[in-house]
Amino acid sequence: MDENSRFEPSSRFKSGLIFVILICFVESIIFVGAQDLDEGSFKELCNTDLTSFLPLPYGSLPNMVCKPVWNSYLLRYSQSKDNVITIVLSTIYTSGWVGMGFSNDGMMLNASCMVGWVNNEGRARIKQYHLKGFTPSEIKPDEGHLPLTSVPPYVVVREATMYLAFQLQYNKTLKMQPVLLAFSSKYPHHLRLTVHDDKTTIKFDFSSGKTDSSVDSSSSIIKNKKTHGILAVLGWGLFLPFGAIFARYLKHKDPLWYYLHVVIQFVGFLLAVAAVVVGFSLNHRLHAFIPAHKGIGIFILTLAVLQVTAFFTRPSKDSKYRKYWSWFHNWFGRMSLFFGAVNIVLGIHIAGSGQDWKIGYGFLVGSILIICIVMEALSRIKKSEEPEFPSSFPMNSL
Numbered sequence: 001m002d003e004n005s006r007f008e009p010s011s012r013f014k015s016g017l018i019f020v021i022l023i024c025f026v027e028s029i030i031f032v033g034a035q036d037l038d039e040g041s042f043k044e045l046c047n048t049d050l051t052s053f054l055p056l057p058y059g060s061l062p063n064m065v066c067k068p069v070w071n072s073y074l075l076r077y078s079q080s081k082d083n084v085i086t087i088v089l090s091t092i093y094t095s096g097w098v099g100m101g102f103s104n105d106g107m108m109l110n111a112s113c114m115v116g117w118v119n120n121e122g123r124a125r126i127k128q129y130h131l132k133g134f135t136p137s138e139i140k141p142d143e144g145h146l147p148l149t150s151v152p153p154y155v156v157v158r159e160a161t162m163y164l165a166f167q168l169q170y171n172k173t174l175k176m177q178p179v180l181l182a183f184s185s186k187y188p189h190h191l192r193l194t195v196h197d198d199k200t201t202i203k204f205d206f207s208s209g210k211t212d213s214s215v216d217s218s219s220s221i222i223k224n225k226k227t228h229g230i231l232a233v234l235g236w237g238l239f240l241p242f243g244a245i246f247a248r249y250l251k252h253k254d255p256l257w258y259y260l261h262v263v264i265q266f267v268g269f270l271l272a273v274a275a276v277v278v279g280f281s282l283n284h285r286l287h288a289f290i291p292a293h294k295g296i297g298i299f300i301l302t303l304a305v306l307q308v309t310a311f312f313t314r315p316s317k318d319s320k321y322r323k324y325w326s327w328f329h330n331w332f333g334r335m336s337l338f339f340g341a342v343n344i345v346l347g348i349h350i351a352g353s354g355q356d357w358k359i360g361y362g363f364l365v366g367s368i369l370i371i372c373i374v375m376e377a378l379s380r381i382k383k384s385e386e387p388e389f390p391s392s393f394p395m396n397s398l
Helices: 008-028 039-046 217-249 256-286 291-312 322-351 355-385
Strands: 065-070 073-079 084-092 097-102 111-118 124-131 139-141 154-158 161-169 176-184 198-205
Touching (some): 065 198, 097 124, 097 161, 217 355, 322 355
Antiparallel strands (some): 065 073, 073 084, 097 176, 124 139, 154 161
16 A cells, blocks of 8 residues: 555545535524515505505504514504504515514513414414413413403415504503514414524614614523524534544544644533533523523533543553543543534524524534544545554474
8 A cells, every 4th residue: 555545534534624614614603694675665565555454453553653673574553642552563474473572571481472374274373472481382372461452463464474463552651662573484283383483582662663773681692592502513513523533533643633632622622611601691691491401511511521631631551541541531522422412402492493503503413424434434444455464473394
């Protein structure tokens, strides 16, 4: 075997690894975008005649205020002197459900919302939901704290636009109010809402018709959630697995493999610790009860700390304890990577992230598995092609 063919697997690995890292890094930083309608289009929509398809009082709102609030979401409302506020929310609709919620603190927990959809039979439905938790089973239909009036809420789809209409009665004029907006492309199943594709929280002043442009606690929580997810994916999903790959498949590049392994694992460890710190901060602010995700996070952080400790206590190759140390280092490392991947999937589910998070992380995991399979096959082929030298040399008989 010549010199070039000897190092062929590592060159393939490096080129493929660079490509995968670039793609995975982009996929890990998830961004869900939507094209906003321009100001002229919103003005045209505000002039739409609602009386032809919305019943009273929704079809004719006195002193109506019409404001774009998010993506294609358009908010029409009218507030009377006796503190009755009539709301018509419209947005582009193809399938799934559309929701608008009211929250005391801008957070999802304990918020109440109105959700509308058109089922498979073509029947329009609208219901109030109480958001008691993050999972679909904790979002209860026909419950909530919205002060609905005796006027029935109404939902209709016209020209690919859904209109949610409902009326609320307050004790005083509604002013600055945290508003939750969300949608999903999947239909509710037995009145149970599916995970939303995207969401946002705004602060809207119903007395002036203005949106608070300042960064509020709810928007910072959303950013912290994304930061927590990105740090976890980069740490447990990218750097730490690739650090292990370097250690397993680049042993012939001694001592390069060792330095790459240590540096990459150290960066991954820092990202993992940062993800845990942001996670604890979120848990404190949300007051959420998610013992499985939190418990696994603490467990894998403990394993990671033990791995760092093992680096400083590594015995020499001639030590009789070396094999026990290697066993500990290898299997605890594999265990931490496995539970790290499980916790990322669990976190994506709990946070109710959109399909982009699932597709991005699925692509990352799939790429790592493919790399491991290919490198393992190349490694075994290389070993099978190496000549076997006899342990002893025969002596010529006299």
